[in-house]
Amino acid sequence: MSSAKAHWPDLTSMDKTGPGVYLHVPFCLSKCSYCSFYSCTATDTGIRQYHAAVLKRLNTLRHHAPWKSLTFTTIFFGGGTPSILPVPLLAELLARIKESFSITSDQAEISIEVNPATIDQEGLGKLRHAGFNRLSIGFQSLDDQQLKRIGRPHSANDALETYVTARKAGFSNISIDLMYGLPDQTPEQWKKILGQTMELKPEHISMYELTLEPGTPLASAVDRGEISLPDEDAVMEMMEITRETISHSPFKRYEISNYARPGFRCRHNLNYWNNGSYLGIGPGAVSAFEGKRWSTREDLAQFLDATKTPRSIEGEEEVLNHEAYFRETVVIGLRLTDGIDLKKLHDRFSIDPMTYYDKTLTHLIAQKLLKLEGWNLSLTKHGLALANTVMAELV
Structure with missing residues (x-):
């Protein structure tokens, strides 16, 4: 980096x-x-x-x-x-x-x-x-x-x-x-x-x-x-x-x-x-920082060898653009029963979630899969059972 x-x-x-x-x-x-x-x-x-x-x-x-x-x-x-x-x-x-x-x-x-x-x-x-x-x-x-x-x-x-x-x-x-x-x-x-x-x-x-x-x-x-x-x-x-x-x-x-x-x-x-930053160490471990995510190769021999030679031990790398990073934060955050604070989300990404998702969010709320209480957006009891379906709409 x-x-x-x-x-x-x-x-x-x-x-x-x-x-x-x-x-x-x-x-x-x-x-x-x-x-x-x-x-x-x-x-x-x-x-x-x-x-x-x-x-x-x-x-x-x-x-x-x-x-x-x-x-x-x-x-x-x-x-x-x-x-x-x-x-x-x-x-x-x-x-x-x-x-x-x-x-x-x-x-x-x-x-x-x-x-x-x-x-x-x-x-x-x-x-x-x-x-x-x-x-x-x-x-x-x-x-x-x-x-x-x-x-x-x-x-x-x-x-x-x-x-x-x-x-x-x-x-x-x-x-x-x-x-x-x-x-x-x-x-x-x-x-x-x-x-x-x-x-x-x-x-x-x-x-x-x-x-x-x-x-x-x-x-x-x-x-x-x-x-x-x-x-x-x-x-x-x-x-x-x-x-x-x-x-x-x-x-x-x-x-x-x-x-x-x-x-x-x-x-x-x-x-x-909450899609924060984390450092992963060891073969197969994943690290993430500000929309960039990369893994260490799933190979113990390569992990051991990398400490003796200068070659990289990094495996796959994914760099999300700003909107993709925002969407991922929404999807991961909705796994929490407390849901996500839309105001804090806006402050973090400078994106208005209600405007960004527009009709999709309205539809999911109408279907009683999501609920909006003030600034808080979360899965309903029904939505928790169908979480994968909800996430697919927002990703």
Whole structure:
């Protein structure tokens, strides 16, 4: 990127968060059958080389615009399975990120994803001591047969034990990932799993409908008729079970797939949904700044080699013009149940959303897919269920 002076957007005016750092740890014990994210098998040599490469990459990026001029409010270690890495390496990587960039000290949200049965209480305690203050545990399900069908290498009991262990290790901000619409899953099974999860009293729950990604083993098995998925009516019933269960709990839905207790929304992801800036490090990681988005190649060998040679490790690059950047901000922002503030949007882009979308917006409001309350535009309950249709009209 150019080192010329640029105008840094005031992201806090949009979401009260700011730029985030994302570290992609590409290693997994095994590949889940539904997953299309870049990952590879962990080896001791590969982990050591990756660790060294990230440190060298940080040393380079710390001197580059815009990163050297920004103050980051969140750090997120994702994957892959970050908890596969030895805890001392994770602690060192976090320390070096903090040394390399301006971070909002005690106010920063620092998250790490862990999979059940990949780390013990001692390790979790050391992560907490190192500065990680938010944990995201990948349950996906609490039914052993369902876990087996999607290739998860842990059991339901492993998931529950990891949660209890994390509490004992001192984590007071824990998120749990669940999936619904899994192979042969029934609404009754989903209700039981959701109930078990709620009884644990986490601070945050992410619930994603299973999406078949082309080229994954699960998609191929479904195409061959070896595995069947719940029909649309069953999935809709699962969504209604979720809505009903959440309505009688302290949780509030704040994004299409995310629910949190008051004060525990994921600030790192809020920055994504408000189309803010973020720095991605590691093979397959994505970075974004002022309408420009670029990825690091999904190749561990190239990522390692790039620290020894001057050749670029950047993959695909996308540069949005001003209007496209505006439209993308609208579409992503509407994923939030709070919706978007049209006045702040106008201040940010100097585009009047009502004039720009004109009849399209009027039509979506008339269809009760969107609602306009003062300056606030958001999806209705009906619109949340048909979010993809609404977004397609606005993109």
